[in-house]
Amino acid sequence: MHSLRSALWLRSASVGCVVVAALLLAGPAAHADEEGAPPPPPPKPEKSKEGPRARWHPRYAAEIEAHGLVGAFDRYNVGLGAGVRVSIPVAINAPIKSIDDDISIGIGLDWIRYAAYKPIDVPQRPTVTTVALYVPVFLQWNFWLGSRASMFLEPSVIYRFAEYVGSCSDLPCAPTTRVLPSGAIGFRFRVVDHVAATVRIGWPLTSLGVSWL
Numbered sequence: 001m002h003s004l005r006s007a008l009w010l011r012s013a014s015v016g017c018v019v020v021a022a023l024l025l026a027g028p029a030a031h032a033d034e035e036g037a038p039p040p041p042p043p044k045p046e047k048s049k050e051g052p053r054a055r056w057h058p059r060y061a062a063e064i065e066a067h068g069l070v071g072a073f074d075r076y077n078v079g080l081g082a083g084v085r086v087s088i089p090v091a092i093n094a095p096i097k098s099i100d101d102d103i104s105i106g107i108g109l110d111w112i113r114y115a116a117y118k119p120i121d122v123p124q125r126p127t128v129t130t131v132a133l134y135v136p137v138f139l140q141w142n143f144w145l146g147s148r149a150s151m152f153l154e155p156s157v158i159y160r161f162a163e164y165v166g167s168c169s170d171l172p173c174a175p176t177t178r179v180l181p182s183g184a185i186g187f188r189f190r191v192v193d194h195v196a197a198t199v200r201i202g203w204p205l206t207s208l209g210v211s212w213l
Contacts, residue, residue, distance in 0.1 A: 057100050057144045058194065060213040063087045065198055067209025071112045076130060081112030083207070087140050100144040110134040110205060117164065117173065119189040128173065134158050135203065136182065147190070154184045154202065180204070 069081040087106030094103055112134070116127030138156030158180045160205060164173055184202025188211060191197060200207040 024130050027061075039208040057092070057102070058213060060089070060188075060194070062089075063104070063106075063211055065108075065209050065211040067198065067200070067207035069110055069112050069205050071114065071132075071205045075115040076114040076132075077127070079114035079130075079132070080111045081110060083108055083110030083112075083134070083157045083205075085136070085138075087138075089138075091135060102142050104140040104142065106138050106140060108134075108138070110136065110207075112205070130162055131158055131165060132162040134160050138182075149190070150188045152186045152188070154200070156182045156184070158182045158204075 063086070063170075065085045065087075067083055067085075068082055069079075071079040071081065085106055085108035089102050089104045089178040091103040093099075093101065095101075110133070112132050114130040114132065117130045136156045136158045138154050140152050140154050142150055142152045160178045160180060162174070162176045162178075164176070182203060182205075184200045184205075186198060186200040186202075188196040188198050194213055196211045196213065198209050198211045200209075
């Protein structure tokens with residue numbers, strides 16, 4: 001009986017040694033496999049939907065511009081005046097998505113007083129003081145050049161109403177109302193986050209003013 005118990009104990013001990021040896025051999029191999037496994041690939045960065053330099057572009061619902069005017073048109077001498085324009089962005093990062101640009105549409109109201117108008121076909125070349133009111137309707141393509149500067153192209157159509165201060169009863173003065181094609185190039189220089197100095201060089205008006213956007 002004692003010999004039977006000894007045999008069973010020896011058999012159990014042998015089986016236990018085999019199991020422990022197998023675990024010791026398998027453990028380092030599994031650990032090596034874990035260390036040798038390549039790391040998972042990093043997630044791909046999401047592409048920006050606002051363009052590569054959208055941080056330059058202030059977000060605004062509308063731009064309001066007040067300005068002074070200088071005009072020299074047709075047979076009018078140089079005139080001075082003032083006006084206001086309002087534009088609303090309708091497309092951001094368009095039409096060229098690789099740059100920071102936008103498209104706006106707008107309307108304005110400009111008043112100017114010309115020192116003199118010279119009617120044609122009059123030998124004495126008399127002059128007549130003229131006041132004109134312009135209503136421009138425009139498309140504005142803005143290019144943001146950095147955090148503080150931008151430029152724009154501005155094709156437009158202008159309705160003009162002129163009033164001759166002097167008498168035109170006996171003179172061949174131009175019609176008081178006209179619709180004119182027009183265009184300008186302009187620059188903004190941001191003074192603070194939502195205020196910029198604006199310069200517009202065009203025909204028939206050139207302006208210098210301040211924009212709120």
